């Protein structure tokens with residue numbers, strides 16, 4: 568057996584955050600979509616169980632026993648009675664870590680989907696969603712890689728409105744940003760807007776209409792993220808100047824920013840220009856939507 572699951576990058580097209588509750592967690596509402604770029608999880612038969620991380624962003628995760636892939640596998644197998652054959656799991660880490668792309672949650676989701684089907688485990692979709700939610704606030708929303716509107720702490724996903732194909736560019740200035748630190752910085756500023764967005768249309772006709780509507784929404788973690796990592800402000804300023812950008816915004820708690828473009832050709836041109844201007848930044852051209860097939 569050798570099977571592969573794709574773990575797409577998550578993008579928060581908007582992210583409205585309210586004042587924290589007694590447990591410190593924040594109520595939120597976010598439209599989340601998934602990119603056609605991401606990590607890959609591979610499961611193979613083995614004589615002894617093993618786990619390895621490789622790829623461009625394996626470095627920050629090396630030596631960590633609590634990788635979300637392992638935590639997901641352990642949580643799933645704990646829910647099953649009886650012995651399981653040993654397997655080798657490997658994670659190709661193509662996404663930057665602590666980047667606002669939900670990489671860890673998406674890796675966990677891919678692992679859960681892959682192990683359930685590869686080992687033919689009798690676990691319902693609902694049980695899989697519960698396990699994913701136990702691993703992090705974004706866990707359930709990132710399980711299937713489908714566009715969702717996430718509410719509650721982020722753990723209550725519902726289907727997103729109909730979306731057009733979205734051609735985009737992702738840019739990370741290669742700084743790691745701690746999600747708890749950004750939420751704490753938001754609390755210190757004590758500025759909370761409405762969490763619920765105005766009523767969303769059932770579907771957006773095209774990307775122009777979508778970008779215009781999104782421009783009226785916010786990412787409430789953007790200002791605290793920029794305050795903690797001013798390089799994010801440099802990314803946003805550069806993207807905003809470029810003619811191909813319909814909308815530029817931070818995803819999640821940053822530092823990755825996305826630019827939505829009017830066409831694939833425009834996204835190609837924007838990605839090439841940003842990469843040439845800032846060769847040390849991580850710049851990727853991608854489509855946003857999902858779900859994307861495993862490969």
Ligand SMILES: C[C@](O)(CO)[C@H](O)COP(=O)(O)OP(=O)(O)OC[C@H]1O[C@@H](n2ccc(N)nc2=O)[C@H](O)[C@@H]1O
Nearest residue numbers: 591592593594703704705706720721746747750819820
């Ligand atoms: C920033 C987002 O990625 C936007 O989608 C999520 O809100 C974060 O989701 P996540 O990384 O799965 O979150 P968790 O791993 O559960 O929590 C990380 C930290 O984020 C903060 N956190 C997270 C979610 C939430 N609704 N309120 C919070 O205050 C808490 O300080 C928590 O300690």
Ligand SMILES: Nc1ncnc2c1ncn2[C@@H]1O[C@H](COP(=O)(O)OP(=O)(O)OP(=O)(O)O)[C@@H](O)[C@H]1O
Nearest residue numbers: 634635664665666667668669670671672674746819
């Ligand atoms: N497979 C994994 N991929 C990435 N990070 C992981 C993984 N497993 C554990 N982690 C830990 O989780 C933390 C958050 O990483 P992740 O890349 O998911 O952040 P993020 O993109 O900012 O997520 P979010 O947008 O959900 O807050 C990292 O500091 C890392 O140590």
